[in-house]
Amino acid sequence: MNSTDIKEHAPINWVSTSMFIVTTLVAVTLVPWYGITYGYDTSAWVAFVALTFLTGMSITGGYHRLWSHNAYEAHPILRVWYALWGAAALENTILDWCSGHRVHHRHCDDLEKDPYSAKRGLWFSHMGWMLREYPSGRVDFKNVKNLMKDPIVMWQYKYYVPITLAMNIGVPVGLGLIFDNVWAMVLLAGFLRIVVAHHITFFINSIAHKWGSQPYTDENTARDNAFFAVLTHGEGYHNYHHIFQNDYRNGIRWFHWDPTKWFIKACSWVGLTSNLKTVPDYKIQRAVVKMQFKRAQEKLAKAECPVTAAKWTALLEHEYEKYHAMLNQWAEHQSDRLDETRKNLKERWENTALHQNIIDIEEQLMEQSQRLKTLMADYKAALA
Numbered sequence: 001m002n003s004t005d006i007k008e009h010a011p012i013n014w015v016s017t018s019m020f021i022v023t024t025l026v027a028v029t030l031v032p033w034y035g036i037t038y039g040y041d042t043s044a045w046v047a048f049v050a051l052t053f054l055t056g057m058s059i060t061g062g063y064h065r066l067w068s069h070n071a072y073e074a075h076p077i078l079r080v081w082y083a084l085w086g087a088a089a090l091e092n093t094i095l096d097w098c099s100g101h102r103v104h105h106r107h108c109d110d111l112e113k114d115p116y117s118a119k120r121g122l123w124f125s126h127m128g129w130m131l132r133e134y135p136s137g138r139v140d141f142k143n144v145k146n147l148m149k150d151p152i153v154m155w156q157y158k159y160y161v162p163i164t165l166a167m168n169i170g171v172p173v174g175l176g177l178i179f180d181n182v183w184a185m186v187l188l189a190g191f192l193r194i195v196v197a198h199h200i201t202f203f204i205n206s207i208a209h210k211w212g213s214q215p216y217t218d219e220n221t222a223r224d225n226a227f228f229a230v231l232t233h234g235e236g237y238h239n240y241h242h243i244f245q246n247d248y249r250n251g252i253r254w255f256h257w258d259p260t261k262w263f264i265k266a267c268s269w270v271g272l273t274s275n276l277k278t279v280p281d282y283k284i285q286r287a288v289v290k291m292q293f294k295r296a297q298e299k300l301a302k303a304e305c306p307v308t309a310a311k312w313t314a315l316l317e318h319e320y321e322k323y324h325a326m327l328n329q330w331a332e333h334q335s336d337r338l339d340e341t342r343k344n345l346k347e348r349w350e351n352t353a354l355h356q357n358i359i360d361i362e363e364q365l366m367e368q369s370q371r372l373k374t375l376m377a378d379y380k381a382a383l384a
Contacts, residue, residue, distance in 0.1 A: 010134045020131070031191065034183065034184065038184070043175075048189050052196055055197045056233050058082045058083075058085035060233045061260045062085075062094075063101075066082065067153065069246050072248045073274045077272065079150075089194075090168065093156055100139060119221065125209060172186045172189045173186060200231060209222055224240060225237075229258065234251050234256070235260070237250040238250070248264050248277055249261045
């Protein structure tokens with residue numbers, strides 16, 4: 001059976017479909033009607049923004065980076081916090097969410113196996129995959145056995161319905177009683193927040209696989225999109241995430257908007273998070289240069305003059321191999337340096353030959369990198 005047949009014959013998932021219909025209808029009808037008729041006070045808007053942020057951060061920092069990818073470790077207090085506000089997102093349990101997400105990474109873009117494959121269309125990857133009971137969306141907990149040993153994960157799984165009701169009804173009603181605006185809180189901090197939080201997450205599955213750049217890999221449809229990174233708490237740097245999924249960061253530069261990364265890092269200062277995993281710089285640089293080299297080869301393959309193309313191909317291959325070898329050598333020396341540090345030889349570090357070797361190789365790397373940039377500029381000028 002092909003993917004078209006699966007789409008046409010998959011039965012409707014009435015639980016998800018009903019939830020989306022109800023929450024969306026309330027958001028587009030009752031929310032504006034109440035605002036026009038009675039108006040919303042500042043406390044309701046503040047609650048909407050704050051709870052939307054807490055809900056989104058619990059999905060990106062908790063469901064995604066902590067439990068799906070084990071990118072860091074978190075204190076039980078923070079894990080309970082994530083479990084509560086993650087339930088408020090109405091995006092299923094930690095166990096279900098993470099199982100599906102791990103399948104997505106393992107079979108990214110596969111028409112039959114990826115639960116929300118971008119190659120089945122923008123609507124499908126955004127939310128269509130949840131409206132029908134597609135075979136690709138069936139949950140198999142074999143890939144989340146480690147999470148089944150987490151008592152907080154299993155507590156949320158067992159009591160998901162009452163937790164969800166408490167977070168989505170109890171919290172807005174409680175805030176409404178405190179500020180004497182129950183209906184305003186229920187509509188803004190309840191229904192509208194749920195709809196907005198849903199689409200913030202869904203953008204990662206759809207838009208972040210459709211529009212943007214691919215500086216690290218083109219082996220899947222994931223893309224970096226700075227604009228949607230702002231909307232999705234930093235998850236928009238999706239091309240990086242798909243090649244380095246165990247990094248607790250998505251935006252790796254200081255200017256990248258990634259509040260999830262900042263939150264996780266800040267929590268480490270007070271002992272709420274630890275063992276924050278990052279990818280070594282040389283691996284990131286290797287991926288970038290590999291993509292640049294691949295694109296240069298593709299352009300050369302389309303060049304009108306075969307002789308010129310062959311000449312530039314040989315030059316690029318030579319410089320790329322040289323750069324790659326030097327990068328590997330630098331990585332090996334860095335590993336040796338870490339070994340020496342672990343053996344408490346830091347005080348003798350400045351006088352070791354290894355230290356000077358690393359300095360020399362780093363200088364050569366910079367020179368080689370500049371040579372590659374110059375060569376690429378010359379190549380583009382020659383084509384022009």
